[in-house]
Amino acid sequence: MLTEDEAERLLTWLADAVGGLGAARDLPQTLESTARGAVEAIPGTEAAGIAELFGREQFVERVATGALPEIVDRLQHELAEGPCPLALATGRTIRVHDLGEEYDRWPKLAEAARRENVAAALCYRLDTRSDKRRMSLNLYARRPGVFDDEAVLLGELFASHASIALAHAQNSEQxxxxxxxxxxxxxxxxxxxxxxxxxxxxxxxxxxxxxxxxxxxxxxxxxxxxxxxxxxxx
Incomplete structure (x- = not known):
């Protein structure tokens, strides 16, 4: 359980990170601010991406802070395995300490993760208020085990704020x-x-x-x- 000082520090950190979300003027800017803010706010994150799935087939990488999310998200969709598809399907937060060690659960992805030198993953499904249009915020790091319980909690709070900002941007766009x-x-x-x-x-x-x-x-x-x-x- 967090101490009062730790909780206050987390809330301050979160407030700084989500501050830019409200300043975004449209959906593309909101997506970009969400990905950048996640890297800044959530400890251990080296790169972040937002993936979108229309129906069951149409996959789109909406935004990424670098090549790593683009590669790993695309691999997960093509291989139909991994934390991103699982988060999109279930709505649960999915944390993986080392993708390269997940041979029992995702054998093809584990091999690809070793090849691409990606280890830790933390994926959240964003609330788009639509079953046909699902988005996930995917965080990655090349070092294993960097996403501790504090990072997971902070990420959940950040994802909740991001979902509100995205819903507002989508409504404005519509x-x-x-x-x-x-x-x-x-x-x-x-x-x-x-x-x-x-x-x-x-x-x-x-x-x-x-x-x-x-x-x-x-x-x-x-x-x-x-x-x-x-x-x-x-």
């Missing part, structure tokens, strides 16, 4: 996209209304029917229409 889409469709309707002398409702029906007939999204039809008009004027 709102911006929605507003942009609405404006684009509005422009497309205006073009059709002027060209064919029709009202707002009929213009929207033309867009919907075009979307259905071409099997394209409504926003793609609107983009094509507005781009075509812009091109003609140029």
């Amino acid at each position: 709102l911006t996209t929605a507003l942009s889409t609405r404006d684009l469709i509005g422009q497309a309707k205006g073009i059709l209304m002027e060209r064919f002398g029709i009202d707002d409702y009929k213009a929207f029906r033309m867009l919907v029917e075009s979307s259905q007939n071409t099997n394209l999204k409504l926003v793609d039809i609107a983009t094509w229409l507005t781009s075509g008009v812009t091109g003609a004027e140029d």
Whole structure:
């Protein structure tokens, strides 16, 4: 159990680390701040990455502070074994003292870890509030056993704050996209209304029917229409 002084030191350290998360203006910046902040905040961390899994197959390395997370995260996905896939699947914090010694649990990854000279791993699933879109914060070090109980606790607190920041950034991104889409469709309707002398409702029906007939999204039809008009004027 932590002493009062140790707890105060950890909270101060955490506050400094998460301070930059709120300053990020969009999702890419928030992801970048999260990875960098984890390296600074969590003792023993040499490099950090955030991996994302869409559904069951589509894997994306969203951000990494160096080559190490990119290599190890990609290996885990390709081999379908390791702490990152386990954290994504279960939502649990997964700590590994030495990946190179995990022959019983992850034989292929253990061999690759020795080859890539990576040892310790600490993985957290971030709360994206979506079952279809899962993210994990993955911390790595070349020395074994560097993630002690204090590091695990600090990482859990950091991951919780990061999840809140990411949720806020995602909501802002979705709102911006929605507003942009609405404006684009509005422009497309205006073009059709002027060209064919029709009202707002009929213009929207033309867009919907075009979307259905071409099997394209409504926003793609609107983009094509507005781009075509812009091109003609140029």
